[in-house]
Every structure is written in C-alpha cells, then in structure tokens.
Amino acid sequence: DAGVIQSPRHEVTEMGQEVTLRCKPISGHNSLFWYRQTMMRGLELLIYFNNNVPIDDSGMPEDRFSAKMPNASFSTLKIQPSEPRDSAVYFCASSRTVEGYGYTFGSGTRLTVV
C-alpha cells in the first residue's frame, strides 16, 4: 500500500496565481479530508468528502478555495487567486467510513505564496 499520495511536495508561487494541489487516497477508503496546518492556527479541516461527495465544506476559508473529487482515486484543492496568507502546509487524509477507523495522512504540500 503506497499510502495517501500528495503532489507536489513543495510549491512556490506568486500572489495572484492559481495553485492546484493533488491527492490520491488509499484504495478502498471512501472518506477524504483536506487540512491546512499553520503555526498560528494549527490543523484546520477545510473540506470532507464521502463517496466523492462534499459533505462538509464549512472550513473552506473563502471563495478563492475550491475542492473536487471527480472519482474515488483523485481529489484536488485549488486556490485562485492565491495570496501570501495562504502559505501553509496542506494535508490530505483518507479513511473508511467505519466508526473509529482513523485517518491516514499524506506527507503534505508546503505552499509558499510570495
């Protein structure tokens, strides 16, 4: 099992540019989560998908952020336009919809917006 795969590992972009982060969950996992981690705010849940359907997007900070899950093996998180305050580490995690199963996290994408 290759685990949750995220790409790219690092992204440096200029303010105003579009950024797309990618995630491949573990095969057989039907729940997918996007988190953002910063020193100031810790871990924040951005959006939760179950069976490819967005269930809870209350953590998405603004309309500049959007997420999709076109199929069970792929999800994207897009920021357009990006701003310096979006600089953070973005994690994807997947799980099975079984109580108490627990999440498996990817290695994250470190985004720097200059």
Added chain:
Amino acid sequence: AQSVTQLGSHVSVSEGALVLLRCNYSSSVPPYLFWYVQYPNQGLQLLLKYTSAATLVKGINGFEAEFKKSETSFHLTKPSAHMSDAAEYFCAVIGSGTYKYIFGTGTRLKVLA
C-alpha cells in the same frame, strides 16, 4: 461538542526518562480517541487509538495510552525516551456517529541527550 485539551505545548525529557504527554477530552459518552505523531516535514502518523476494546492501548515505537473515563483522560506514555521520539504529538477525538476529527493543539516533545 467534542473537544480535546493537550496540557503543555512543549515538553522536554532526558533520553531514557519517562515520557508523559497529557490529553483530556470532553464528552458525555466515551468517544474514539487517537494519538498521532508528526516528525519534521512529514504528515501525521497514527501512533495508537482507543475504540473501547481495552482501556490500555499499545501503539508503535513503544508508546501506550490509558483511557480513564473517570478522569476523561487519554495520556500518552513511553517508559524510556529515545532521541528519535522528538516530534510533535497530537491527540484527537471523534464522536460516535461522526467522522470528523477534533484535534488538540499539539505537544512538541524535545529529548535531551
């Protein structure tokens, strides 16, 4: 609403000493509880989890945690710290019937030679 409190944002121990990282949860019913470890520049890795099967839970790398309902606690321990244990540790809770973690604010463990 569910919540977890991790006491101590930074903990330092000497190599070979006992590691104790504290986590208290608030819940009217026993939830599912987890400890995760995050090494520098890496994602979170599951150390152990409590799912009501046993109150003393053993995890990877010699860590264990005990669920104490009377104290609403789930503290993480390791008898003898190793330099490689230096990392940030997160306690998390999921309420019954939900799939959304509530994370603690994390405790950064430093191991002194």
